[in-house]
Amino acid sequence: MPDVTAYAIDSPTGSFERPTVTRRDPGPTEIAFDIAYAGICHSDIHTARSEWGPARYPLVPGHEIAGVVTAVGSDVTRFAVGDRVGVGCFVDSCGDCDDCNAGQEQFCSQSIGTYNSIGRDGKPTVGGYSTAFVVEQDYALRIPDSLSLESAAPLLCAGITTYSPLKRYGAGPGKRVGVVGLGGLGHMAVQISAALGAETIVISRTMSKEADGRKLGASAYYATSDPASLKPLRNSLDLIICTVSDNLDLDPLLALLATDGVFVMVGLPPTPVPVNFGRLINRNRAIAGSNIGGIAETQEMLDFCAEHGLSAWVEVISGQEIDRAYDDVVASKVRYRYVIDAATLDA
Numbered sequence: 001m002p003d004v005t006a007y008a009i010d011s012p013t014g015s016f017e018r019p020t021v022t023r024r025d026p027g028p029t030e031i032a033f034d035i036a037y038a039g040i041c042h043s044d045i046h047t048a049r050s051e052w053g054p055a056r057y058p059l060v061p062g063h064e065i066a067g068v069v070t071a072v073g074s075d076v077t078r079f080a081v082g083d084r085v086g087v088g089c090f091v092d093s094c095g096d097c098d099d100c101n102a103g104q105e106q107f108c109s110q111s112i113g114t115y116n117s118i119g120r121d122g123k124p125t126v127g128g129y130s131t132a133f134v135v136e137q138d139y140a141l142r143i144p145d146s147l148s149l150e151s152a153a154p155l156l157c158a159g160i161t162t163y164s165p166l167k168r169y170g171a172g173p174g175k176r177v178g179v180v181g182l183g184g185l186g187h188m189a190v191q192i193s194a195a196l197g198a199e200t201i202v203i204s205r206t207m208s209k210e211a212d213g214r215k216l217g218a219s220a221y222y223a224t225s226d227p228a229s230l231k232p233l234r235n236s237l238d239l240i241i242c243t244v245s246d247n248l249d250l251d252p253l254l255a256l257l258a259t260d261g262v263f264v265m266v267g268l269p270p271t272p273v274p275v276n277f278g279r280l281i282n283r284n285r286a287i288a289g290s291n292i293g294g295i296a297e298t299q300e301m302l303d304f305c306a307e308h309g310l311s312a313w314v315e316v317i318s319g320q321e322i323d324r325a326y327d328d329v330v331a332s333k334v335r336y337r338y339v340i341d342a343a344t345l346d347a
């Protein structure tokens, strides 16, 4: 495959530059595709700025990737040229351990991240802020025809990150689900929870996004900036999906859980958060974490979103705008996901 254009950053404080990177030719079971759009996930920013440990520079982030197949290896059976495909947070795993066999490839000890990992070829993996991609067919997702590629791209991380715990903990009719934080993850959690039939309640920092929250499917909206207003919610939520990745005060949120309620963290605060175990013991409450989802469940999520007419709310940007977009994401200014138009990368 020829060299392809990418946007890379070369230090935690650097800005994005435009090198060319070489993608391998697709092997017998691999597909090549032209990238149409790549979402900007908060994880990209944490990684690019080495906030989760030293990154491998130069770094090309991007694990919310959507595009169209341009070539397939000789033994590819699942995809054909012209198919609409996506790639999420990982591009490989061993395929034969307990986690892989359970469809939880993301936990395989040999799972390979879409960027900032070392691939089987011994080279650093290069993410989706680029014009083309090569991947094993078993790690590519099929994007349903009714989803636009730009609004499908963020589903590959933000969609599955929220879909998986909502399903696991039984969001559905008769359940009350709280979504903490209305950003990239939160706006998907609200849509999916409501589509599953749960009564869905947003708990944000302020009331500024209330209209959007209701449009996304929430039946009520509360602000942590006014703690007294949360009182009516006490002991009432069966499930909380917390998407906040800043440090946060857990205790007032745990107090909102009903008996046997579960608090699931999908954001990753930078430092440990203190827990008042009295809150948990009192009503058999639980705290859990959740990390994306396996390939089969990611496909199930895409099909669910297509069936229910859900997709990410996006702002399409050019490659030249990535640095500004990063600052805007950190400042919670995006509504609700920036997506890079790969056609602008060569401009």
Ligand SMILES: [Zn+2]
Pocket: 041, 042, 043, 044, 063, 089, 157, 158
């Ligand atoms: Zn992500």
Ligand SMILES: [Zn+2]
Pocket: 093, 094, 095, 096, 097, 098, 099, 100, 101, 105, 108, 109, 110
């Ligand atoms: Zn494995």
